Amino acid sequence: MTDKPETKFEPVIIGFTCNWCSYRAADMAGTARMKYAPNVRLTRLMCSGRLDPTFVFKAFAGGADAVLVSGCHPGDCHYINQNYKAMRRFHLMKRVLVQMGIEPGRLKLLWASAAEGAMFAREVNSFVEEVRALGPLNWNSNHVHTADHVMSVVAEGHEHEAEVAA
Amino acid sequence: MDKKDEKEKIGVYVCHCGTNIAGVINVEEVSTWAAENLKDQGVVISREYKFMCSSLGQELIQKDIKELGLTRVVVAACSPHLHEKTFRNACKGAGLNPYLCELVSIREQDSWVHTDKVAATEKAKAIISGGVSRVVYHEALEPLHVPIHPATLVVGGGIAGIQAALEIADAGFPVYLVEREPSIGGHMAQFDKTFPTLDCSACILTPKMVDAGNHPNITLLTYSEVEKVDGYVGSFVATIRKRARSLREADCTGCGICWEKCPKKVVDDVFEAGMGNRKAIYVPFPQAVPKYPVIDRVNCTYYIKGTCKACEKFCPTNCIDFAQQDEILTVEVGNVILATGWDLFDTRRITQYGYGRLPNVFTSLEFERMSNSAGPTGGNVVLRDGKTEPKVVGIVHCVGSRDKNYNEYCSSICCMQSLKFAHLVKEKTGAEVYNFYIDIRTPAKGYEEFYHRLLEEGTHFIRGKVAEISDATRLPSEEGKLVIQVEDTLTGNQLRVPVDMAILSAGLEPRHDSKALAKLFGISCSADGWLIERHPKLDPIATMTDGIYIAGCVQGPKDIPASVAQGAAAAARVMGKIQQKEIALEPVRATIHEEQCSGCRICNNLCPFNAILFHEDRMVSEVNPALCQGCGTCVAGCPAGAITGTGFSNEQILSQINGLLLLNVPKKQAVAA
Ligand SMILES: Cc1cc2nc3c(=O)[nH]c(=O)nc-3n(C[C@H](O)[C@H](O)[C@H](O)COP(=O)(O)OP(=O)(O)OC[C@H]3O[C@@H](n4cnc5c(N)ncnc54)[C@H](O)[C@@H]3O)c2cc1C
Ligand code: SF4
Ligand code: SF4
Ligand code: SF4
Ligand code: FES
Numbered sequence: 001m002t003d004k005p006e007t008k009f010e011p012v013i014i015g016f017t018c019n020w021c022s023y024r025a026a027d028m029a030g031t032a033r034m035k036y037a038p039n040v041r042l043t044r045l046m047c048s049g050r051l052d053p054t055f056v057f058k059a060f061a062g063g064a065d066a067v068l069v070s071g072c073h074p075g076d077c078h079y080i081n082q083n084y085k086a087m088r089r090f091h092l093m094k095r096v097l098v099q100m101g102i103e104p105g106r107l108k109l110l111w112a113s114a115a116e117g118a119m120f121a122r123e124v125n126s127f128v129e130e131v132r133a134l135g136p137l138n139w140n141s142n143h144v145h146t147a148d149h150v151m152s153v154v155a156e157g158h159e160h161e162a163e164v165a166a
Numbered sequence: 167m168d169k170k171d172e173k174e175k176i177g178v179y180v181c182h183c184g185t186n187i188a189g190v191i192n193v194e195e196v197s198t199w200a201a202e203n204l205k206d207q208g209v210v211i212s213r214e215y216k217f218m219c220s221s222l223g224q225e226l227i228q229k230d231i232k233e234l235g236l237t238r239v240v241v242a243a244c245s246p247h248l249h250e251k252t253f254r255n256a257c258k259g260a261g262l263n264p265y266l267c268e269l270v271s272i273r274e275q276d277s278w279v280h281t282d283k284v285a286a287t288e289k290a291k292a293i294i295s296g297g298v299s300r301v302v303y304h305e306a307l308e309p310l311h312v313p314i315h316p317a318t319l320v321v322g323g324g325i326a327g328i329q330a331a332l333e334i335a336d337a338g339f340p341v342y343l344v345e346r347e348p349s350i351g352g353h354m355a356q357f358d359k360t361f362p363t364l365d366c367s368a369c370i371l372t373p374k375m376v377d378a379g380n381h382p383n384i385t386l387l388t389y390s391e392v393e394k395v396d397g398y399v400g401s402f403v404a405t406i407r408k409r410a411r412s413l414r415e416a417d418c419t420g421c422g423i424c425w426e427k428c429p430k431k432v433v434d435d436v437f438e439a440g441m442g443n444r445k446a447i448y449v450p451f452p453q454a455v456p457k458y459p460v461i462d463r464v465n466c467t468y469y470i471k472g473t474c475k476a477c478e479k480f481c482p483t484n485c486i487d488f489a490q491q492d493e494i495l496t497v498e499v500g501n502v503i504l505a506t507g508w509d510l511f512d513t514r515r516i517t518q519y520g521y522g523r524l525p526n527v528f529t530s531l532e533f534e535r536m537s538n539s540a541g542p543t544g545g546n547v548v549l550r551d552g553k554t555e556p557k558v559v560g561i562v563h564c565v566g567s568r569d570k571n572y573n574e575y576c577s578s579i580c581c582m583q584s585l586k587f588a589h590l591v592k593e594k595t596g597a598e599v600y601n602f603y604i605d606i607r608t609p610a611k612g613y614e615e616f617y618h619r620l621l622e623e624g625t626h627f628i629r630g631k632v633a634e635i636s637d638a639t640r641l642p643s644e645e646g647k648l649v650i651q652v653e654d655t656l657t658g659n660q661l662r663v664p665v666d667m668a669i670l671s672a673g674l675e676p677r678h679d680s681k682a683l684a685k686l687f688g689i690s691c692s693a694d695g696w697l698i699e700r701h702p703k704l705d706p707i708a709t710m711t712d713g714i715y716i717a718g719c720v721q722g723p724k725d726i727p728a729s730v731a732q733g734a735a736a737a738a739r740v741m742g743k744i745q746q747k748e749i750a751l752e753p754v755r756a757t758i759h760e761e762q763c764s765g766c767r768i769c770n771n772l773c774p775f776n777a778i779l780f781h782e783d784r785m786v787s788e789v790n791p792a793l794c795q796g797c798g799t800c801v802a803g804c805p806a807g808a809i810t811g812t813g814f815s816n817e818q819i820l821s822q823i824n825g826l827l828l829l830n831v832p833k834k835q836a837v838a839a
Binding site for chain 1: 245246247271273274275276278279280281282285286288289292293296685688690692693698710711754772774775795796797798799801802803811813814816819820822823824826827830
């Protein structure tokens with residue numbers, strides 16, 4: 001990580017919530033007047049399954065320092081099991097972020113039920129702190145240039161397949 | 167992203183919500199900022215007002231729509247879950263398609279959760295900018311109209327479910343009442359007397375059970391369970407397994423000869439709470455509805471050994487059918503009421519109270535059966551030996567409730583139930599009764615009076631949480647007794663109270679399978695397992711899923727009057743829906759553009775509702791809008807970008823992201839420089 005700005009860095013975080021649980025968790029945090037950091041701006045989707053990875057990359061490209069993806073707890077998705085699909089995409093996206101030279105810690109997945117306003121507020125706060133520690137998104141300086149490093153990142157968890165000659 | 171050719175005329179309305187918003191966010195500044203800085207996006211007017219949702223606030227918007235020819239409206243106020251409908255209707259009233267209105271939550275997501283006024287004001291600007299950018303891509307939509315099937319499915323035939331079923335049936339609409347046990351009645355059927363009036367439970371419950379059983383509009387499906395639910399409000403399809411009773415109901419007269427002759431005795435763990443026996447062919451209790459018995463195949467000698475058939479031999483109408491199969495029924499209903507009630511806390515979990523180890527420690531349900539004149543002891547309050555009357559009885563409150571180790575919540579009925587027991591013990595045996603309580607909670611009508619009556623009857627009240635019940639005696643006076651060890655927190659004394667009988671007032675718990683039930687019907691339950699209502703104060707009857715209602719203890723612990731009230735309320739809601747004949751659904755649906763579809767079939771497996779069909783002939787996929795629920799997963803998954811999601815299109819969301827970040831672009835560059 002390179003030089004940090006003098007003043008306290010206020011990250012901008014784009015959050016995606018599903019209509020049924022996590023958006024209502026945010027509503028609940030509001031109704032109960034629980035305080036959390038003002039750094040997250042939410043977008044409502046019907047379900048976390050609607051999350052097209054393009055949205056996440058668009059947010060980063062547009063200047064977000066981090067992205068929060070949230071949905072109902074596994075098993076509680078209003079559309080039966082679509083959050084499992086979101087979870088799969090989430091892990092894929094993390095992988096892609098690494099390949100793009102963005103710290104994977106800038107993408108967070110949060111399951112929140114409609115009753116978990118307090119948890120939502122707490123998790124937002126801790127995410128803001130984590131991103132603050134990472135500093136502003138600084139794509140160029142993070143970019144990994146060595147081919148070996150890229151390969152090692154791409155192959156992580158797929159060591160066996162990576163052995164196979166191309 | 168492609169810019170739209172024609173510019174929209176957007177109005178922005180920022181609400182103060184009294185001081186709810188304006189106390190934290192500088193509303194004037196936000197409004198002026200939007201007017202000046204969101205011109206490029208199409209904002210032609212931006213206003214702020216004390217209460218946008220008031221009729222004057224709504225008229226403000228309507229006037230602008232008419233006079234300025236607004237084509238889009240953004241209201242920055244509270245959560246869309248609260249007032250989206252209000253503002254959509256306001257737009258509709260002024261001739262603007264309601265779906266061209268977007269609500270931005272600057273209250274729940276901003277002023278209520280942030281304290282830094284500057285940051286909150288900046289955030290308000292950003293999220294309004296997001297809303298403005300999004301609304302540009304909104305489309306004029308029409309709600310989908312679906313007819314409401316007039317039939318209702320009620321699951322659970324306890325007092326709450328019975329009440330709901332009767333109300334709807336009396337209004338002339340068909341009801342399927344599904345009950346898991348062989349008879350309806352639920353827990354109330356097990357009780358002898360009900361607090362606070364001490365009227366006989368059977369006397370008030372049986373007529374309702376009979377009504378439900380005979381009602382021409384009620385199809386009673388006992389010994390049955392719902393296995394699958396498809397569809398949505400207005401047209402659910404439920405698959406119900408009607409377990410084989412092993413007899414032809416049409417021929418059975420309920421004469422009772424079969425269970426009299428059946429040689430196989432079985433301990434009845436359900437209705438008699440393990441205190442009494444039944445036969446292998448049985449009705450749970452004499453007033454059971456329906457009156458037909460069932461053969462419990464696990465215990466029936468014929469199913470075990472292949473011989474016996476005593477019931478068949480003696481049945482005067484020859485209706486026993488050992489080969490009968492389970493029946494699978496599918497029923498179509500417009501609405502569902504869930505009323506599956508509660509399970510008793512398993513007192514064995516608190517080992518220091520000795521239940522299961524010390525014979526004269528009883529659970530509350532055991533005591534209910536014991537004090538019931540139709541129960542296993544004929545209504546005599548006696549020790550486990552079946553004959554000795556107790557001289558001293560201890561009743562322990564809050565067993566498994568208000569306890570971080572078990573359930574944190576108060577089960578709300580056990581104080582009253584303990585008082586009821588204290589009265590019954592005294593009345594039946596004249597024994598000394600000790601109530602061990604943490605707090606006495608008697609908040610409903612007539613309850614405090616009942617407590618005073620008990621005080622006057624000479625029942626002893628000791629305030630303290632019981633530490634242990636044991637048979638280890640120290641003093642001669644404790645010989646042969648159970649000793650209840652407790653600290654009296656009013657005097658600070660450690661007490662050892664010798665009793666003959668201890669009754670554990672166990673708490674109410676969600677049904678052991680409540681999570682599975684919630685999943686089956688696509689609704690949520692709390693971490694404890696109680697089903698979650700739509701709003702804890704304003705809508706404790708509906709759930710987040712349209713067309714599914716909850717009544718009775720399935721929603722949380724409550725007494726009979728509250729269960730009945732909630733059952734009736736759920737029925738009223740359902741009848742309101744049925745009367746509408748059709749319902750407007752959000753037109754949030756996915757559409758596949760055939761010309762872009764490559765026929766890869768990736769989307770086919772993404773849909774949990776099987777809404778996507780594949781045309782083999784044309785090699786393209788198509789969404790069935792009647793089945794699509796609009797989650798949007800297929801939209802996100804299509805590699806060809808051939809699917810659009812109405813109301814949540816890629817353009818809308820990507821544009822909103824742009825808008826949310828509008829403010830940051832220069833700031834970012836400054837940091838980078
Ligand atoms: C010991 C004791 C004494 C009490 N005494 C009183 C009293 O005197 N006065 C008072 O007001 N309250 C009393 N209560 C509270 C009272 O029991 C409840 O208020 C009442 O039972 C709630 O009714 P219900 O219909 O919600 O649930 P339940 O009575 O539990 O009925 C639910 C029904 O649903 C069925 N069911 C469950 N799961 C399924 C499924 N998956 N499919 C189909 N059917 C299913 C069950 O078999 C049952 O018939 C007492 C409680 C206890 C523990
Ligand atoms: S003997 Fe036959 S008719 Fe009588 S209750 Fe039993 S099954 Fe029904
Ligand atoms: S995923 Fe897209 S391209 Fe593939 S079948 Fe479905 S609609 Fe057609
Ligand atoms: S949006 Fe797609 S995946 Fe979701 S319910 Fe509709 S067709 Fe199925
Ligand atoms: S609806 Fe919340 S994750 Fe699917």
